[in-house]
Amino acid sequence: MKRQYAVIGLGRFGGSICRALSEQGMEVLGIDMDEDRVNEYSSIATHTVIADSTDEGVLKNLGIRNFEHVIVAIGENLQSSILTTLILKDMGVSKITVKAQNDYHERVLLKIGADRIIHPERDMGIRIAHQVVSKNVLDYLELSDEYSIVEMAAGEKMSGKSLQEMNIRAKYGCNVVAVKRSHEVIVSPHADQKVEEGDVLIVIGGEKDISRLEKDLMA
Incomplete structure (x- = not known):
């Protein structure tokens, strides 16, 4: 059985989510008050509807x-975002x-019970800043206030x-x-895994720890 998603708001951000979920074979309901947007995604989402999400009855x-x-x-x-979230929470939607x-x-959204908050513009800005500042950072994702x-x-x-020779975990806390090497991905590499120049390392750690690692070993 396909997983079911609803996307409320079909602007650039919501529309891209709607498209991506649909391409992954999910059942998607797209909701927007703008008729043109709804028509645009009518052939992409499973269902689309013109509706006011601040109306609980709807x-x-x-x-x-x-x-x-x-x-x-x-x-x-x-106001519409907050009210919609509040209504969804009161209705018992499992994940918002x-x-x-x-x-x-x-x-405000956290106080009324939203499960996850996304700042697309801010997050993209942070990612681009890290890529611009560092020649070694290819991509960046903030997992929390402490870890990336x-x-x-x-x-x-x-x-x-x-x-093991580089002692990354003990020395840098990462x-x-x-x-990633060419088309190969080595998941949970062993301590004796050797690294070659040009390999891409996927690293989890604190912001300052990652910076120290990059400064010492990535140049």
Whole structure:
């Protein structure tokens, strides 16, 4: 049985989620008040509907409670975003992900019970900043306030050395969870795994620890 998702708000962010979920074979209900947006995604999502998500009766009629995951991707209208999230929570939707416009918006959403908050513009800005500042950081994802996961290109200093020799976990407090080499991905590499220049290391650690690792070994 296909997993069922509902995406409320079919702007650039919500629309891209709707498209991606549909391409993965999921059942997707797209909801928006704008008729043009709904028509645009009518051939992409499983179902689309013109509806006001701040109307509890409308959401009940759509059977929104039966969807295992609802993504609230409403754009600039913070009041609609907050009210929609509150209604979904009161209706007992099992998982609610919401796009936040700012930190204040996020705090309100967390207080009313949103399960996950996304800051697409802020998160993309952070990723690009890390890529611009460092020639070795290929991608960056903030997991929490304390931990991040990065893709780092191994430099000449690492070439021919094993993970144990570099003592990455003990010295830097970081964990190498995978090594990508050409088309091969080595998951949970052993301590004796040797690294070659040009390998991509997928590393989890604290922000400062990752910075120290990069400064010492990635150049």
